[in-house]
Amino acid sequence: MDTISTDVAIIGAGGAGLRAAIALAETDPTLRIALISKVYPMRSHTCAAEGGAAGVIKPDDSFDLHFDDTVGGGDWLSDQDCVEYFVHEAPKELLQLEHWGCPWNREADGSVAVRPFGGMKKQRTWFAADKSGFHILHTLFQTSLQFPSITRYDEYYALDLLVDDGRCQGVTAMEICSGQLRQFHAKAVIIAGGGAGRMFPFSTNGAIKTGDGMAMAYRAGAPLKDMEFVQYHPTGLPNTGSLLTEACRGEGGILVNKNGRRYLQDYGMGPETPVGKPQLKTMELGPRDRVSQAYWHELQKGNTVPTQWGECVLLDMRHLGEKTINERLPLVRELCASYLQVDIVKDPVPIRPVVHYMMGGISTNTAAATPLPGLFAAGECACVSLNGANRLGSNSLIELLVFGRRAALSAIEHIQGLPAANTAALNARAEETQQRINKLFSGTSGTESMSGLRKEMMDTMEKNVGIYRTEEGLQEGVSKIHELRQRYCNVKLTDKSSVFNTDLFQALELGSMLDCAEAVTVGALARKESRGSHQRLDYVERDDKKFLCHTMVHHQGLDVPRVDYLDVVITKSPPGVRDYSGDHK
Amino acid sequence: MTQMKERLVQLEVLRYNPDTDTEAHFQRYEVTCYEEGVVLDALNKIKADIDPTLNFRWSCHMAVCGSCGMMINGEPKLSCHTFLREYEGVIRVEPLAHFPIERDLVTAPDDFMEKLKRVKPYIIPKEKKPISEGEYKQTPTQLMKFRQYSMCINCMLCYAACPEYGLDPQFIGPAALTMAHRYNQDSRDAGREERQEVVATHEGVWTCTFVGACSEVCPAHVDPASALQQMKITSSIDWIVEHLIPGGKK
Numbered sequence A: 001m002d003t004i005s006t007d008v009a010i011i012g013a014g015g016a017g018l019r020a021a022i023a024l025a026e027t028d029p030t031l032r033i034a035l036i037s038k039v040y041p042m043r044s045h046t047c048a049a050e051g052g053a054a055g056v057i058k059p060d061d062s063f064d065l066h067f068d069d070t071v072g073g074g075d076w077l078s079d080q081d082c083v084e085y086f087v088h089e090a091p092k093e094l095l096q097l098e099h100w101g102c103p104w105n106r107e108a109d110g111s112v113a114v115r116p117f118g119g120m121k122k123q124r125t126w127f128a129a130d131k132s133g134f135h136i137l138h139t140l141f142q143t144s145l146q147f148p149s150i151t152r153y154d155e156y157y158a159l160d161l162l163v164d165d166g167r168c169q170g171v172t173a174m175e176i177c178s179g180q181l182r183q184f185h186a187k188a189v190i191i192a193g194g195g196a197g198r199m200f201p202f203s204t205n206g207a208i209k210t211g212d213g214m215a216m217a218y219r220a221g222a223p224l225k226d227m228e229f230v231q232y233h234p235t236g237l238p239n240t241g242s243l244l245t246e247a248c249r250g251e252g253g254i255l256v257n258k259n260g261r262r263y264l265q266d267y268g269m270g271p272e273t274p275v276g277k278p279q280l281k282t283m284e285l286g287p288r289d290r291v292s293q294a295y296w297h298e299l300q301k302g303n304t305v306p307t308q309w310g311e312c313v314l315l316d317m318r319h320l321g322e323k324t325i326n327e328r329l330p331l332v333r334e335l336c337a338s339y340l341q342v343d344i345v346k347d348p349v350p351i352r353p354v355v356h357y358m359m360g361g362i363s364t365n366t367a368a369a370t371p372l373p374g375l376f377a378a379g380e381c382a383c384v385s386l387n388g389a390n391r392l393g394s395n396s397l398i399e400l401l402v403f404g405r406r407a408a409l410s411a412i413e414h415i416q417g418l419p420a421a422n423t424a425a426l427n428a429r430a431e432e433t434q435q436r437i438n439k440l441f442s443g444t445s446g447t448e449s450m451s452g453l454r455k456e457m458m459d460t461m462e463k464n465v466g467i468y469r470t471e472e473g474l475q476e477g478v479s480k481i482h483e484l485r486q487r488y489c490n491v492k493l494t495d496k497s498s499v500f501n502t503d504l505f506q507a508l509e510l511g512s513m514l515d516c517a518e519a520v521t522v523g524a525l526a527r528k529e530s531r532g533s534h535q536r537l538d539y540v541e542r543d544d545k546k547f548l549c550h551t552m553v554h555h556q557g558l559d560v561p562r563v564d565y566l567d568v569v570i571t572k573s574p575p576g577v578r579d580y581s582g583d584h585k
Numbered sequence B: 001m002t003q004m005k006e007r008l009v010q011l012e013v014l015r016y017n018p019d020t021d022t023e024a025h026f027q028r029y030e031v032t033c034y035e036e037g038v039v040l041d042a043l044n045k046i047k048a049d050i051d052p053t054l055n056f057r058w059s060c061h062m063a064v065c066g067s068c069g070m071m072i073n074g075e076p077k078l079s080c081h082t083f084l085r086e087y088e089g090v091i092r093v094e095p096l097a098h099f100p101i102e103r104d105l106v107t108a109p110d111d112f113m114e115k116l117k118r119v120k121p122y123i124i125p126k127e128k129k130p131i132s133e134g135e136y137k138q139t140p141t142q143l144m145k146f147r148q149y150s151m152c153i154n155c156m157l158c159y160a161a162c163p164e165y166g167l168d169p170q171f172i173g174p175a176a177l178t179m180a181h182r183y184n185q186d187s188r189d190a191g192r193e194e195r196q197e198v199v200a201t202h203e204g205v206w207t208c209t210f211v212g213a214c215s216e217v218c219p220a221h222v223d224p225a226s227a228l229q230q231m232k233i234t235s236s237i238d239w240i241v242e243h244l245i246p247g248g249k250k
Helices: A015-027 A063-073 A080-099 A132-144 A212-219 A263-267 A288-301 A318-328 A330-340 A396-415 A423-442 A450-464 A471-488 A502-526 B039-050 B110-118 B140-144 B147-151 B157-161 B163-167 B174-184 B192-199 B213-217 B224-243
Strands: A002-005 A008-011 A033-037 A150-154 A156-164 A167-175 A181-185 A188-191 A230-236 A254-256 A305-307 A310-316 A349-358 A361-363 A375-377 A549-554 A562-567 B006-015 B025-034 B069-072 B075-078 B091-094 B101-103
Touching (some): A008 A015, A008 A396, A015 A033, A015 A132, A015 A396, A033 A156, A063 A080, A080 A132, A080 A396, A132 A396, A156 A181, A156 A212, A156 A423, A167 A188, A167 A423, A188 A396, A212 A361, A212 A375, A212 A502, A230 A288, A254 A263, A263 A288, A288 A310, A288 A349, A318 A330, A330 A349, A375 A396, A450 A502, A450 B039, A471 A502, A502 A549, A502 A562, B006 B039, B025 B039, B069 B157, B075 B157, B110 B174, B147 B174, B157 B174, B174 B192, B174 B224, B213 B224
Parallel strands (some): A008 A033, A008 A188, A033 A150, A188 A375, B006 B091
Antiparallel strands (some): A156 A167, A167 A181, A230 A349, A254 A310, A305 A310, B006 B025, B069 B075, B069 B091
């Protein structure tokens, strides 16, 4: 097996991975950087983010206000030292991106424009029309091309971390076009591999979001934190699950039920605000968890609109007018027209909540370090405890930048004065990966259909671990996912070719998703309270006495994982009431 | 609730595995898909239910990641944005033209990636300004000068459509040249002269014969043809200033 020696290996080349790579290259041009990704960087799912990135820039705003919105939005499960660091770093990172050429929308005087977003008390979301993530990703990728010390390994699928002497010292990865396994020996590894939303059948996530980075860290001994917190975005296209950005509502779009009622006022987000005059932090600008939960209640009451794509509510943007829609929401108009054949200028568009984002992930601290020395993580795959129990829209694009850079700085610190690697030990670890792959290829007896197992997993997650959860449903979910993990050991590989074998990679991705799905269900079953995106019909209140803490899930091979807890860091904001009633203006 | 309408779809897909095949061949599949589905949905259904050995790239299913470009009935298209309702009869699906096939519908984009890098697609500032001094001011008018050209999703459909690239693989090509233009037009940038070394050569804009196929197939409405025409004009002006105006040589 070929060995590639490097200083820092980064797994994932989306927003966080690219930001980390550039920070490494800028800080120390002598460092060798290996940027490993299972897709070409431009294909990373950062490209699909639409609305924007939050950072305090306008004179009427303050770090404290961004802090309060984030902590309250997260239902007090955020680590407040982390949030403090984040809000201070955010504007610097957005300016950095501006200097690198990101085409942010502008005010008439040439300064950066901001737009309103859900759960934010001030306008602080920087945006590039409704393709903000796309522009951030391409700006970072193109900027990265000028650094000769960044060596890209595009379309390499990372498999296992190499851990020896109690620290992470590399990773194995397979070149997809040749099927060749390589090992990367690195002094530090940064995982920036994205979320795992594809474990659900109805998701805004691209095909690549299968939790490989999360699962890799988890198997290597780093715990997954707060995995039960899964964000439903309130406004997805009902057939494809494509995202219609929160900016639809930020710009003034309204949500109505089959009776034409703006039903959010019935769920603590009223009183009703004038149509087309959105007010911050209330009604349609409530936080995502509350808005998605309101849909569920409307569904129970029979207030939703039956459509050929299932039960929906309506997102009405007609009053914004064609000019605003074309200027501010061109992608939304195009998506609705092509996939649903609805022109949002003329008609309301049917929508329903869709799995969008995982608040949980690889446990990291504010320095983006995991408990496993030498391993760092950033972006959706990590849980740095910025987002708590519910992420506010436009906090994640900026999270990529702030913690991507932070992971790079921490990695540099870590590699100073490290003892030499025991190459023989690392080779032995890498050989274990090779054996795992060989087993998949040699197994003639595999009986479990890959697409069959995947469908059972998705159906289980949707049925038992959705917007509202119960003890009974979660029990069933835990045992079903556990069973699927056992059956997965016998998965059948149909394609035995070494060249661009997507049957193989889909099988490996399914393994990652099953590991992550088990952490989600086990965490959800153990958390007997309702907080943010985790809502239990049998424990309807938030319980700060027992559950003001992070769920830590530890991998135990094929056994059910072990769960323990870590205290939330509270510095200055004691748990309070989340108020989106519009009273406080 | 009314049910989603379904339709029977017949696809003829190019198959090629360099490990086992001496040449490419077509394979016929038949699947049922939703009426409003796209070609990618049909391919995914085939892979999940009929033939796990069929290979293609995809991710976002919303025409922004640029992964799923292929030839559909001979035209370069994003398969996630090619609607089954627009086709009758057998749909022929082949890998993107003008790129080497890795396997089935997967092509190797290395040539494009290399060319993109050569045009220096990043801000080369006049002088570096520290972050503490805030943003570069850029009016909406200045933004509009380049924004359209920044929308390129690197799907490479324009390379598959471009007859010049088909004839002369040295041609830098529509998307990469457009990216050079995008940065040249950005009020924050001062790198045009550096880029001219690649842009204003026989491999650059002068290979383009303004067929315009690139702009016709572009799923992001970038209009590379107009970018290349503008670059030809400014490059000509450069030449005139340099050679014909006394004392004009820089």
